[in-house]
Amino acid sequence: MTYDQYVKECPYCGGSEIIEAYQGSYGSITAVTNMWGGANLYHSVCRGCGSVLRSYVKEPEKLLKRRDRKKN
Numbered sequence: 635m636t637y638d639q640y641v642k643e644c645p646y647c648g649g650s651e652i653i654e655a656y657q658g659s660y661g662s663i664t665a666v667t668n669m670w671g672g673a674n675l676y677h678s679v680c681r682g683c684g685s686v687l688r689s690y691v692k693e694p695e696k697l698l699k700r701r702d703r704k705k706n
Contacts, residue, residue, distance in 0.1 A: 638652055638654065638678040638687075638688060640678075640688060641678045641687045641688050644680035644682060644683060644685060644687060645687075646680065646683055646685045647680060647682045647683040647685070648682075649680045649681060649682030649683060651680070651681040651682065652678050652679065652680060652681070652687065653678075653679050653681050654676060654677070654678060654679075655676065655677040655678075655679045655686075656674060656675075656676055656677075657674065657675040657676070657677065661674075661675055662674050662675060663675055663691065663697070664697070667698075672696065672697070673691045673692075673693055673694065673696040673697055674691070674692070675689055675690075675691060676689070676690055676691070676692055677689050677690075678690075
């Protein structure tokens with residue numbers, strides 16, 4: 635099952651089964667301008683060869699200071 639809407643096929647092995655992996659806790663990322671805020675990093679990984687095809691943050695707003703976030 636493909637979770638990532640952007641990656642459909644592995645460019646390395648041609649595999650089409652892309653899984654989503656989660657890197658949290660010590661693997662989270664922090665913006666330089668907001669050392670107190672952080673977000674978990676997610677990866678699209680080819681199940682066939684294990685290549686990391688894409689890394690992304692699901693909630694990039696968490697990288698901004700609270701005052702700079704969009705108001706809903």
